[in-house]
Amino acid sequence: MVDVTVLFFARSRELSGTSEARISLQPGSTTKTLMQQLLSQYPQLEELQGNFVFSLNQEYLGVDEEQQLKSGDEVAVIPPISGG
Amino acid sequence: MSGEKELGQLREQNARLQAEVERLKAAVAGPGQQGAQAAAANGAAAPDGAAGSFPAWDGLRHGLSKDQIARYSRQIVLHSFGVQAQARLCRGSVLIVGAGGLGSPAALYLAAAGVGRIGVVDKDSVELSNIHRQIIHRRAPHPPGGLLALGPVGVHKAVSAAEACRALNSSIQVETHLEGLTPANAVHLVRQYDVVVDASDNAPTRYLIRRATLHRVHAVVLCWLHCMRLDACCAVGRPLVSGAAIGTDGQLTVYCHGHDGPCYRCLFPEAPAAGNCARCVDAGVLGVVPGGRAAGVQALEAVKLLSGVGDPLSRRLLVVDCAAGRFHSVKLRAKSANCVACSTHPSITAASVAAYDYAAFTGQAATNDAAPAPLQLIAAEERITPAELQQRLASEPGCVLLDVRPAEQYNVCHLPGAQAALLWPHSGAPSMPPSGGQGGGGGTAGASRPPAHPPLYVVCRRGNDSQRAVARLRELGMAHAVDVVGGMEAWAHEVDPGFPTY
Numbered sequence: 271m272v273d274v275t276v277l278f279f280a281r282s283r284e285l286s287g288t289s290e291a292r293i294s295l296q297p298g299s300t301t302k303t304l305m306q307q308l309l310s311q312y313p314q315l316e317e318l319q320g321n322f323v324f325s326l327n328q329e330y331l332g333v334d335e336e337q338q339l340k341s342g343d344e345v346a347v348i349p350p351i352s353g354g
Numbered sequence: 355m356s357g358e359k360e361l362g363q364l365r366e367q368n369a370r371l372q373a374e375v376e377r378l379k380a381a382v383a384g385p386g387q388q389g390a391q392a393a394a395a396n397g398a399a400a401p402d403g404a405a406g407s408f409p410a411w412d413g414l415r416h417g418l419s420k421d422q423i424a425r426y427s428r429q430i431v432l433h434s435f436g437v438q439a440q441a442r443l444c445r446g447s448v449l450i451v452g453a454g455g456l457g458s459p460a461a462l463y464l465a466a467a468g469v470g471r472i473g474v475v476d477k478d479s480v481e482l483s484n485i486h487r488q489i490i491h492r493r494a495p496h497p498p499g500g501l502l503a504l505g506p507v508g509v510h511k512a513v514s515a516a517e518a519c520r521a522l523n524s525s526i527q528v529e530t531h532l533e534g535l536t537p538a539n540a541v542h543l544v545r546q547y548d549v550v551v552d553a554s555d556n557a558p559t560r561y562l563i564r565r566a567t568l569h570r571v572h573a574v575v576l577c578w579l580h581c582m583r584l585d586a587c588c589a590v591g592r593p594l595v596s597g598a599a600i601g602t603d604g605q606l607t608v609y610c611h612g613h614d615g616p617c618y619r620c621l622f623p624e625a626p627a628a629g630n631c632a633r634c635v636d637a638g639v640l641g642v643v644p645g646g647r648a649a650g651v652q653a654l655e656a657v658k659l660l661s662g663v664g665d666p667l668s669r670r671l672l673v674v675d676c677a678a679g680r681f682h683s684v685k686l687r688a689k690s691a692n693c694v695a696c697s698t699h700p701s702i703t704a705a706s707v708a709a710y711d712y713a714a715f716t717g718q719a720a721t722n723d724a725a726p727a728p729l730q731l732i733a734a735e736e737r738i739t740p741a742e743l744q745q746r747l748a749s750e751p752g753c754v755l756l757d758v759r760p761a762e763q764y765n766v767c768h769l770p771g772a773q774a775a776l777l778w779p780h781s782g783a784p785s786m787p788p789s790g791g792q793g794g795g796g797g798t799a800g801a802s803r804p805p806a807h808p809p810l811y812v813v814c815r816r817g818n819d820s821q822r823a824v825a826r827l828r829e830l831g832m833a834h835a836v837d838v839v840g841g842m843e844a845w846a847h848e849v850d851p852g853f854p855t856y
Binding site for chain 1: 457597600601604621639671673678684686
C-alpha cells in the first residue's frame with residue numbers, strides 16, 4: 271500500500287472536518303486516484319467542484335497534472351480564497 | 355502592445371534619471387541646498403543641518419534628513435538593511451488596492467516604515483461590521499447627535515486610511531483614489547507606483563491587477579477584481595504583493611517579480627465557478643487573521659521589494675492555517691509559456707485591460723463587503739413579504755417556518771418557532787423538519803386541527819437562498835412551500851427594527 275498524508279486548507283478543511291488525514295492507496299496510485307479516494311471518503315468535497323490545486327511535497331501541481339504517489343508523500347488540498 | 359509597455363518603462367526610467375540629475379545638481383550647488391532638496395523630495399521639513407556647512411551626516415549621499423534618520427533609526431542600524439535601503443524606501447511608492455482587513459494594517463506599516471508615497475484605492479465607506487479587522491479606521495466619534503457620532507462609520511475608507519497614515523507619519527505623501535480600481539483606470543493607476551499591494555476582497559479585481567503588473571502568478575484568489583489587478587500589474591511590469599484572508603485562513607505570494615515569476619492566470623487559467631470564492635460578508639473572518647497573518651507579510655514583502663533587501667516571496671505561495679497554527683509554503687512553477695497574460699506573446703495587454711470583461715470571466719460582479727443583489731428566482735405568487743409573514747404566523751397556528759441559514763447565523767438570532775433546516779450543500783434539498791404542526795411562529799397550536807399540509811414558509815438571510823429552497827421543495831412535491839422576500843434582513847427593516855442584522 272501507498273500511505274500518503276493529506277493536508278486540508280480553507281474550505282476543504284471545513285468540508286472534510288479535519289486538517290490532516292492519512293490515506294492508504296493501492297500501489298501505482300496517482301494524484302487522480304487520490305482525488306477519487308478523497309471524494310469517496312469525504313463526499314462533501316464535491317462542493318469544491320474541482321476549484322482547488324494540489325501541492326505534492328510542497329510543490330504546486332498544475333490543474334491537469336497527474337503525478338505518481340509513493341509512501342510518505344504529503345499532498346495539500348488548496349482551494350483559492352478571496353477576502354480581506 | 356509590447357511597444358507601449360516599453361515606452362512606459364522608458365518614460366519612468368527617464369523620470370528617475372531626471373530626478374537623479376536634479377539631486378546631483380543640488381549636491382554640486384552646496385550641502386545646504388542638497389539637504390533641502392532631499393527633504394523636499396521626501397516631503398519632510400528642512401533638516402537641521404540645512405543652513406550649516408557640515409555635510410558629514412550625509413557622507414553617503416543617502417538624502418535622509420536628521421529627523422528621518424532618527425525616525426527610522428531602528429531599521430537603519432539593522433545590519434541587513436541600512437541607510438541606503440531606507441533611502442530607497444523613502445523614494446519608493448506603493449499602491450494599496452483596498453483599505454479593508456488587509457489594506458488597513460499594510461498601509462499603517464508602510465507609512466510607519468517611511469515609504470515615500472502611498473496610494474490608497476477604495477470606493478467603499480466604512481461600515482460598523484468592518485471595524486473588527488479594518489483597524490485603520492479610527493476617527494474619534496463626535497458627541498452623540500452629531501453627524502459623525504458613529505466615529506469612522508460612513509467615512510470613505512480611502513480618506514479614513516489616508517488620515518491615519520498622515521497622522522502616523524507626516525513626512526510621507528498619501529494619495530487617495532476614491533473611484534476604486536476598474537478596468538478603465540487600472541493600468542493608469544498601477545503605472546504611477548513602484549509596487550502594488552493587492553488587498554481587495556474579490557476575484558475579478560485580482561485578475562485585473564495581475565494584468566497590469568504583467569510578470570507573475572497566484573493560486574490564491576480568483577475573484578475578478580484580483581484578476582484585474584494582476585492583469586494590470588502584468589501589463590506594466592509592476593510586482594504585485596497578493597494576499598487574501600477569510601475565516602481563519604490566509605494565502606500570500608508575490609506575482610510579476612523577476613523574469614520567470616508566474617502570474618495568477620498561470621496558476622488558475624480558469625476562474626472558479628461563481629460563488630466558489632467565499633467572501634468575508636458571507637463566510638465570516640476572524641478579525642485578527644487578515645492583519646495578523648496576511649497584511650503584515652504583504653507590508654513586509656513591499657518593503658523588501660522597494661528596498662531591495664531579502665528574497666521576495668516570488669514563485670512561492672504561503673498558505674496559512676491560523677486555526678491549526680500552520681504555515682505551508684508551496685513552490686510555484688515558473689510562468690507558463692502559454693499564459694494569456696504574462697507570456698512573451700500575451701493576448702491580454704495594457705491596451706486591452708480596459709475592455710476586458712472581468713465580471714464575465716469570473717462570473718461575478720466586483721463587490722466587496724456588500725450584500726449580493728436580490729434575485730427573483732421563483733414566481734411572485736410563491737413569495738410573501740415579511741409583513742404578510744407576521745400576519746400569517748399569528749393567524750395560522752401549526753404553520754411551519756423553515757430557516758435555511760447556516761447554523762452560525764441561525765444561532766445569532768431567529769424567529770420564535772423557526773426550525774433550522776440546512777440548505778447546504780447547494781445541490782441538496784433543505785433537510786425537512788419533523789412533520790408539521792409544532793413549528794408555527796408563535797401561533798397557538800392546538801386551537802384547531804392542523805391541515806394535512808400545514809402552511810410552509812421559508813426564510814434565509816436576504817431572500818435568495820430561501821427561493822432556491824422553495825424551488826427545490828416544490829420539485830419534491832411540496833407545492834405549498836412559500837418564500838419570504840428579503841429574508842431576515844427585510845424582517846428587521848420592515849417588521850421588527852430590534853431584530854439583529856450582521
